[in-house]
Amino acid sequence: MGKRTVVPFGPQHPVLPEPIHLDLVLEDEKVVEAIPSIGFVHRGLEKLVEKRDYQEMAYVSERICGICSFVHGHGYCETLEGLFQVEVPDRAKFLRIMWGELSRMHSHLLWLGLMADAFGFESLFMQAWRLREKILDIFEQTTGGRIIHSVCKVGGLWRDVPEDMLKKIVETLEGMEGELQELANVFLKDYTVQKRTQGLGKMSAEEAFECGAMGPMLRGSGVAMDMRGLGQSGYEHLKFDPVVEQGGDCYARTNVRIREVFQSIDLIKQAIGLMPEGSIENKVKGSPEGECLVRMEQPRGQVIYYAKANGTRHLERFRVRTPTFANIMPLLNMLPGCDLADVPILVLTIDPCISCTER
Amino acid sequence: MSYLPKSPWLVHYDASSCNGCDIEVLACLTPLYDVERFGVLNIGNPKHADIFVVTGSVNEQNRSVIQNIYNQMAEPKVVVAVGACASSGGIFRECYNVQGGVDNVIPVDVYVSGCAARPEAIIDGVVQALGVLEQKYEESKKKGAETSHV
Ligand code: SF4
Numbered sequence: 001m002g003k004r005t006v007v008p009f010g011p012q013h014p015v016l017p018e019p020i021h022l023d024l025v026l027e028d029e030k031v032v033e034a035i036p037s038i039g040f041v042h043r044g045l046e047k048l049v050e051k052r053d054y055q056e057m058a059y060v061s062e063r064i065c066g067i068c069s070f071v072h073g074h075g076y077c078e079t080l081e082g083l084f085q086v087e088v089p090d091r092a093k094f095l096r097i098m099w100g101e102l103s104r105m106h107s108h109l110l111w112l113g114l115m116a117d118a119f120g121f122e123s124l125f126m127q128a129w130r131l132r133e134k135i136l137d138i139f140e141q142t143t144g145g146r147i148i149h150s151v152c153k154v155g156g157l158w159r160d161v162p163e164d165m166l167k168k169i170v171e172t173l174e175g176m177e178g179e180l181q182e183l184a185n186v187f188l189k190d191y192t193v194q195k196r197t198q199g200l201g202k203m204s205a206e207e208a209f210e211c212g213a214m215g216p217m218l219r220g221s222g223v224a225m226d227m228r229g230l231g232q233s234g235y236e237h238l239k240f241d242p243v244v245e246q247g248g249d250c251y252a253r254t255n256v257r258i259r260e261v262f263q264s265i266d267l268i269k270q271a272i273g274l275m276p277e278g279s280i281e282n283k284v285k286g287s288p289e290g291e292c293l294v295r296m297e298q299p300r301g302q303v304i305y306y307a308k309a310n311g312t313r314h315l316e317r318f319r320v321r322t323p324t325f326a327n328i329m330p331l332l333n334m335l336p337g338c339d340l341a342d343v344p345i346l347v348l349t350i351d352p353c354i355s356c357t358e359r
Numbered sequence: 360m361s362y363l364p365k366s367p368w369l370v371h372y373d374a375s376s377c378n379g380c381d382i383e384v385l386a387c388l389t390p391l392y393d394v395e396r397f398g399v400l401n402i403g404n405p406k407h408a409d410i411f412v413v414t415g416s417v418n419e420q421n422r423s424v425i426q427n428i429y430n431q432m433a434e435p436k437v438v439v440a441v442g443a444c445a446s447s448g449g450i451f452r453e454c455y456n457v458q459g460g461v462d463n464v465i466p467v468d469v470y471v472s473g474c475a476a477r478p479e480a481i482i483d484g485v486v487q488a489l490g491v492l493e494q495k496y497e498e499s500k501k502k503g504a505e506t507s508h509v
Binding site: 011012018019039040041042043044045047048051059060063064065066067069110113125126129130133136145146147148353355358 | 370372373374375376377378379380381382383385386389390391403405415416418420421424428450451453454455456457474475477
């Protein structure tokens with residue numbers, strides 16, 4: 001047995017923009033144990049329900065995370081709509097799907113970029129982020145914000161998207177497909193990239209399921225679990241099959257995310273094709289009462305929202321359970337036994353979003 | 360505008376931001392604006408950096424981290440607080456674990472507004488920070504000259 005050393009990773013680390021701290025116990029170059037400590041981003045946002053009324057909380061919940069901000073706003077609004085027992089009009093549903101899938105695309109492209117950065121492929125990182133800007137442009141043109149959109153409200157949406165803009169979105173996305181394919185080819189066919197990702201962080205289907213992995217982590221190990229398949233919030237009208245890969249390693253997970261980007265383009269096109277004319281809001285009146293739980297598929301996996309109301313304008317309890325929290329467990333299982341140089345790739349393969357996790 | 364004969368290097372720390380401002384800081388470095396072509400580098404080592412870019416507000420846990428990074432930087436140094444959170448606590452200022460803006464812990468020279476702060480605003484903030492850096496540089500030179508004279 002070699003001598004043991006402890007290498008701290010984070011909270012300020014060049015690979016990850018976000019603060020997470022891992023104490024890596026090393027034996028020579030091999031990791032034997034990883035001890036996480038979190039809490040650097042904890043704000044205590046759920047408790048804000050006592051100070052902000054239920055409409056204002058929609059803005060707060062968008063700021064759970066700046067990457068999937070739309071999805072969080074959407075999830076919160078859907079939970080409240082459950083409490084009020086209102087159904088949003090179809091047009092609003094499809095617009096929400098459109099923005100939700102655009103969020104997924106931009107989140108996955110962001111992740112692909114960071115992943116490329118983690119294995120030191122700088123130009124690939126830039127390429128991924130260049131493509132991502134096109135999606136942010138669509139967001140800016142339709143909602144007014146690049147990152148924080150504030151477009152969902154309880155009962156519907158704040159703003160509609162005109163028909164010619166919808167056409168333009170489809171054109172932009174179709175124009176991107178070629179470039180995305182080029183990007184995908186590098187990630188999937190390049191020899192050096194394969195060397196870094198194939199066979200790394202292997203998880204079998206049972207293992208992944210047992211330790212509670214979510215989203216692309218789970219689907220990369222061959223388990224077809226995707227909350228979009230639940231047949232809710234408009235997805236029941238779309239043709240949708242979860243993307244599944246069997247490999248269970250970093251390569252398979254990259255592949256899942258790349259295929260999901262293409263799938264999102266397809267879903268957006270379907271949603272725009274089905275979008276009816278009409279209003280975008282069913283007004284809610286009064287104050288919420290009761291309990292509601294909503295499950296949704298975020299770019300990183302399943303997210304759960306729970307709200308409890310007591311008939312006042314302030315909720316009694318609001319709770320979010322985010323996918324990264326579930327994915328930290330598989331990460332801790334994967335780290336022991338790997339080389340120190342592979343740690344950044346393994347940390348990134350779970351697509352960590354610390355500010356979601358700690359709120 | 361500044362006439363410093365060198366390009367500033369930044370160190371970025373995400374205090375308790377929602378990621379919104381962080382990815383906008385990164386967006387400045389990537390093809391949209393690509394400030395790296397002017398030699399502005401985002402580097403991991405605080406000892407090499409001139410400008411400290413902080414996003415997000417201060418909480419109990421990260422207080423010491425911010426202080427630590429600041430202390431590691433060499434003089435002259437400038438702090439830029441990016442976003443509403445870093446400036447005052449922003450939307451989270453009433454949360455139980457948020458103690459307010461970064462100026463609670465370290466002196467801040469430039470505040471960038473916005474939630475999320477736009478990349479244009481961030482770049483503008485960094486350019487202003489350059490002005491402050493130059494001033495501090497001049498001052499430190501003067502001080503140095505005075506002490507050597509005595
Ligand atoms: S200012 Fe807004 S976007 Fe920036 S970190 Fe704070 S909440 Fe997020």
